Amino acid sequence: MKFTVLGAGAMGYRYGVLLQEAGNEVEFVDTWKPNVEKVRQQGGVLVSRDHQNTRLVPVKMFYPEEYQGNPDVWVVFTKQMQLADFLKRTAHCFNEQQYVLTCMNGMGHVEKLLQHFKPEKLLAGTALVATVLNGPGNVDFIGARGAGTMNLANYTEKPDETTHKIVAELKKAQFNPNLTTNYRGTLLAKVVFNSVVNTLCTLFEITMGEFAGYPGADQLSRQLIDEAYDVCERAGIQMLNTRQQELDSVNYVSKVANPLHYPSMYQDMSHDRPTEVDYINGYLVELGRKYHYEAKTHAFLTHLVHLAEHTRQQNLQQAAAKTESSPVVEAEA
Numbered sequence: 001m002k003f004t005v006l007g008a009g010a011m012g013y014r015y016g017v018l019l020q021e022a023g024n025e026v027e028f029v030d031t032w033k034p035n036v037e038k039v040r041q042q043g044g045v046l047v048s049r050d051h052q053n054t055r056l057v058p059v060k061m062f063y064p065e066e067y068q069g070n071p072d073v074w075v076v077f078t079k080q081m082q083l084a085d086f087l088k089r090t091a092h093c094f095n096e097q098q099y100v101l102t103c104m105n106g107m108g109h110v111e112k113l114l115q116h117f118k119p120e121k122l123l124a125g126t127a128l129v130a131t132v133l134n135g136p137g138n139v140d141f142i143g144a145r146g147a148g149t150m151n152l153a154n155y156t157e158k159p160d161e162t163t164h165k166i167v168a169e170l171k172k173a174q175f176n177p178n179l180t181t182n183y184r185g186t187l188l189a190k191v192v193f194n195s196v197v198n199t200l201c202t203l204f205e206i207t208m209g210e211f212a213g214y215p216g217a218d219q220l221s222r223q224l225i226d227e228a229y230d231v232c233e234r235a236g237i238q239m240l241n242t243r244q245q246e247l248d249s250v251n252y253v254s255k256v257a258n259p260l261h262y263p264s265m266y267q268d269m270s271h272d273r274p275t276e277v278d279y280i281n282g283y284l285v286e287l288g289r290k291y292h293y294e295a296k297t298h299a300f301l302t303h304l305v306h307l308a309e310h311t312r313q314q315n316l317q318q319a320a321a322k323t324e325s326s327p328v329v330e331a332e333a
């Protein structure tokens with residue numbers, strides 16, 4: 001099949017490279033100039049697995065404005081807040097025959113994709129796999145080959161022939177896809193997972209293993225899971241997992257699968273970029289409010305993450321102002 005990855009970040013590279021190595025035709029579209037230029041200069045992307053065995057994988061990379069491809073399937077992996085701009089800049093390549101697959105974290109992306117693609121062509125899912133972008137053109141796939149899993153569902157909840165073909169390619173690429181017919185329940189399972197692990201690890205600057213190793217971790221997780229499930233049940237969402245299964249998933253993925261991983265939200269925070277918290281904990285808060293339920297802990301955590309983002313920005317501005325006001329001292333140093 002012919003796939004084009006929209007958003008060549010950590011996860012876009014992981015899906016694109018592994019689909020390419022499984023025998024598909026793959027191209028990448030990205031807006032981040034240092035990334036596109038680095039790939040062109042070095043002739044591909046540097047890929048490591050668990051910080052080892054770095055190899056150069058040749059890839060075809062384009063800016064949106066210059067791209068003229070017509071893939072069978074778009075694989076979309078931007079950050080939530082980047083998506084609208086990516087779609088606007090690439091819209092000249094979209095048509096009604098194309099399918100779109102996304103496993104981004106959080107909620108908000110599907111509505112934006114539906115402005116460009118037909119509902120029956122949209123597959124949305126979740127990826128329980130950890131990946132780190134070390135820098136432009138340099139990515140680290142965390143975890144053994146084939147150890148991660150993913151869930152996906154058609155937006156219409158009606159799988160067709162192309163859906164099964166896409167799932168077969170994901171299987172060949174060892175993503176271990178599980179096709180469900182419960183669209184909202186599938187996506188919300190990961191939102192709840194991320195609302196616990198990404199948010200708490202980011203606030204405390206700890207790995208998933210360090211979080212899960214804290215003796216009170218289950219209590220913290222349980223409070224957030226319960227509140228999230230109270231929201232989802234009010235919204236009539238049939239959850240994929242029970243509350244206990246969700247807690248087990250938090251523990252398994254954190255203790256066994258990725259104990260050394262800092263979740264993607266931490267990676268954004270530590271590089272002073274905005275996080276996706278409004279699309280994760282913030283989404284649960286907004287959904288709860290629609291049903292007159294206040295998800296207080298999620299609201300509090302959303303504020304804490306924004307407080308941390310704000311503080312980091314203030315510190316950056318103060319450091320920049322200091323440098324500007326004392327150029328002589330800097331030159332002497």
Ligand SMILES: NC(=O)C1=CN([C@@H]2O[C@H](COP(=O)(O)OP(=O)(O)OC[C@H]3O[C@@H](n4cnc5c(N)ncnc54)[C@H](OP(=O)(O)O)[C@@H]3O)[C@@H](O)[C@H]2O)C=CC1
Nearest residue numbers: 009010011012032077078079104105129130131133135264
């Ligand atoms: N990473 C993971 O393990 C997982 C991520 N996801 C989800 O997948 C989606 C895509 O996320 P992900 O692939 O992690 O995205 P990345 O973290 O790889 O994001 C890449 C973007 O971050 C910006 N950026 C700026 N400077 C740097 C730098 N030095 N290093 C890295 N990035 C830089 C660039 O955007 P800009 O133009 O703004 O500078 C770039 O396009 C998200 O919804 C995420 O939540 C889901 C499962 C796992």
Ligand SMILES: CC(C)(CO)C(=O)C(=O)O
Nearest residue numbers: 127128129130263264265
């Ligand atoms: C924690 C993890 C890796 C779970 O798959 C994730 O979703 C992230 O880092 O954002």
